[in-house]
Amino acid sequence: MSTPHIVSNAEEYLPRDTADVVRTVRDSRGRSERLMVRGGELLDEGLALPAQPTVVSLRRMNQVLDINLGRRTVRVQAGAKLSDIDRRLGAHGLGLPVVGDHRDITAGGFASVGGVSAASHKHGLFIDQIVDLEYVDTDGRIGTCGRTHHTERFQRILGAGGRAGIITALTLDAIEIDKERTWLTTDADRFLDFDSFVEHAYAEILRPGNAELQVGRWVDTAPLKVARPVGTGHVQLGTVRFGQWSSLYPTAPTRGLRARREVGSRARKSLGAIASAAPGKAGMPVRNAAAGAVLFAPKVQTLRDAEYLADTALSSSERGPAYRVGIFAPLSSYTSVFYRLHDLFSGHRERTGCFTVISAMTYGVRSRYLRAESAARGLPAEDHGLITFTCRLRPAALPSEQLRDIVSGIEEICRSENSLRYEAE
Numbered sequence: 001m002s003t004p005h006i007v008s009n010a011e012e013y014l015p016r017d018t019a020d021v022v023r024t025v026r027d028s029r030g031r032s033e034r035l036m037v038r039g040g041e042l043l044d045e046g047l048a049l050p051a052q053p054t055v056v057s058l059r060r061m062n063q064v065l066d067i068n069l070g071r072r073t074v075r076v077q078a079g080a081k082l083s084d085i086d087r088r089l090g091a092h093g094l095g096l097p098v099v100g101d102h103r104d105i106t107a108g109g110f111a112s113v114g115g116v117s118a119a120s121h122k123h124g125l126f127i128d129q130i131v132d133l134e135y136v137d138t139d140g141r142i143g144t145c146g147r148t149h150h151t152e153r154f155q156r157i158l159g160a161g162g163r164a165g166i167i168t169a170l171t172l173d174a175i176e177i178d179k180e181r182t183w184l185t186t187d188a189d190r191f192l193d194f195d196s197f198v199e200h201a202y203a204e205i206l207r208p209g210n211a212e213l214q215v216g217r218w219v220d221t222a223p224l225k226v227a228r229p230v231g232t233g234h235v236q237l238g239t240v241r242f243g244q245w246s247s248l249y250p251t252a253p254t255r256g257l258r259a260r261r262e263v264g265s266r267a268r269k270s271l272g273a274i275a276s277a278a279p280g281k282a283g284m285p286v287r288n289a290a291a292g293a294v295l296f297a298p299k300v301q302t303l304r305d306a307e308y309l310a311d312t313a314l315s316s317s318e319r320g321p322a323y324r325v326g327i328f329a330p331l332s333s334y335t336s337v338f339y340r341l342h343d344l345f346s347g348h349r350e351r352t353g354c355f356t357v358i359s360a361m362t363y364g365v366r367s368r369y370l371r372a373e374s375a376a377r378g379l380p381a382e383d384h385g386l387i388t389f390t391c392r393l394r395p396a397a398l399p400s401e402q403l404r405d406i407v408s409g410i411e412e413i414c415r416s417e418n419s420l421r422y423e424a425e
Helices: 018-027 082-090 107-112 151-158 194-206 255-277 281-295 303-307 331-352 368-376 400-416
Strands: 034-038 053-057 064-068 073-077 130-136 142-146 166-173 183-191 213-220 224-227 234-237 241-251 300-302 322-330 355-365 384-393 420-422
Touching: 064 082, 073 082, 073 107, 082 107, 107 166, 130 151, 142 151, 183 194, 183 303, 194 213, 194 241, 194 331, 194 355, 194 384, 213 303, 300 303, 322 331, 322 400, 331 355, 331 384, 331 400, 368 420, 384 420, 400 420
Parallel strands: 034 053
Antiparallel strands: 064 073, 073 166, 130 142, 130 166, 183 241, 183 300, 213 241, 213 355, 224 234, 322 384, 322 420, 355 384
């Protein structure tokens, strides 16, 4: 499934040359010229632009245009960062229901990939919060669409993954919440076997209770080979298999809880900063420790802290080549999809050694958009769980033929389990 790349209209704040650029790219497609839309700065210095791209940067289109307190909506340009939007809303006692876990994610960028968060079990996807949008299509024409007007076009743009045009502005729903003063306590369950983790995750997604946020993480490493200190050959160490399910519930803050939050927040940010500066293989242990800091999150934190938990810690561990896939699994087949994906990746690792660390993250998702998308494909309209796998690659260890086998296996799982592929890029 491809989720939205949204585009907008408002000529008064549309970059002057955007429409011309879109037309130029369309006219020159026969010469293999490519268009890249960038909402903000690149988060990973290792990411490369396609060969000879035409880049449309929305970095300066970053304004909050209007906050409607009566309707509880906010209108923003596509390059506006969600963290900045949330701060502006916070002054009025409002907040965005769904935000990304990094502070630099933009509204247009998050919309273009659907937008999932640890609050999706309550509020759905980020695109469920979009009231209307303005866009420039591939012919350079400016248009508008939304929930109540040009709805077919609205759904087509939301499902186009950026191929239907460029988002320039969006109107978003907001909710009444003070994220700086809403305190959460973490109820964490930890697991050493995969079966127990999956069963627990399914039960929590099915009945989340009053949890404000919820997320599950699983890590499965390959055996580690180290050189013997004397002689030749290697020693093989054991695997590490570990999972955690976290549910975060509202709580009343005390002076002691505030102090614990401050200490935990500073320690996590410091570790993330150190990990970000640690280069190459030598820095891998530090980056893994940073990722582990997300599992052992502070017991108590504000809602805003929890939303950006991975901002400096997890992102520092995500460098290097990896194969990533996300699947929206209907709750009726959630456990089956989880097992089959895990078996697919671990089987390839055992046979070929192409992967090192296999990690998974899962959320509950109750989304109007996904239910409508399922119904449009003749599938049952039910709630979903998002299951994402990130498999670290050994250098040059995944030939194209093997990659085709993996993709074919994923497609078969989606077909047989009525699941939707989550295209996040």
